[in-house]
Amino acid sequence: AQSVTQPDIHITVSEGASLELRCNYSYGATPYLFWYVQSPGQGLQLLLKYFSGDTLVQGIKGFEAEFKRSQSSFNLRKPSVHWSDAAEYFCAVGANSGAGSYQLTFGKGTKLSVIP
Amino acid sequence: DTAVSQTPKYLVTQMGNDKSIKCEQNLGHDTMYWYKQDSKKFLKIMFSYNNKELIINETVPNRFSPKSPDKAHLNLHINSLELGDSAVYFCASSRDTSYEQYFGPGTRLTVT
Numbered sequence: 001a002q003s004v005t006q007p008d009i010h011i012t013v014s015e016g017a018s019l020e021l022r023c024n025y026s027y028g029a030t031p032y033l034f035w036y037v038q039s040p041g042q043g044l045q046l047l048l049k050y051f052s053g054d055t056l057v058q059g060i061k062g063f064e065a066e067f068k069r070s071q072s073s074f075n076l077r078k079p080s081v082h083w084s085d086a087a088e089y090f091c092a093v094g095a096n097s098g099a100g101s102y103q104l105t106f107g108k109g110t111k112l113s114v115i116p
Numbered sequence: 117d118t119a120v121s122q123t124p125k126y127l128v129t130q131m132g133n134d135k136s137i138k139c140e141q142n143l144g145h146d147t148m149y150w151y152k153q154d155s156k157k158f159l160k161i162m163f164s165y166n167n168k169e170l171i172i173n174e175t176v177p178n179r180f181s182p183k184s185p186d187k188a189h190l191n192l193h194i195n196s197l198e199l200g201d202s203a204v205y206f207c208a209s210s211r212d213t214s215y216e217q218y219f220g221p222g223t224r225l226t227v228t
Contacts, residue, residue: 038157043206049215090159106160108156109157109159
């Protein structure tokens, strides 16, 4: 069965500083990887996804992530954090459950706080 | 232009009651899902429906039953509510050829 580990429960950065959120996955086949963001009291919004091809993927809001198969990692990065980026970030791996259904397994999330 | 909507947004009820949460998507997607997010923010899939067929049932108690009247709706019925059912429940949808899931805003259920 697939699993996702986000080692950092809470990260605090200063506004304007760079950011890297870590994600490690376990999956027997080619992984389909996602980063979602959840602002307080809100639903989940897809930031970016990796299916195949270029291992560096660009997403919305200036985020990018790099897939490293050798390290089973899919870390999220942003060169300059804005106060509005404060939220909970979830990494997920997708698996085909059959008959048109695709199961997402989420990590436990990393809470990002931004100091003005 | 809400893509995935849920009602109600908040639900407070007593133990033993029966309640329902509604979910609708206007994206034309074929598959819909229910997730539970516990107090530690951990998200876990409960069910998915594709063309009115239950695909996943992740060992949730049979007090929970998904009902899909049509492709655009997937409602969640919960019988005999327990304190441990308190959580945020998210609905999501996807095309049947895509892993990309779109989430609703969530329903915060509080059982007292």
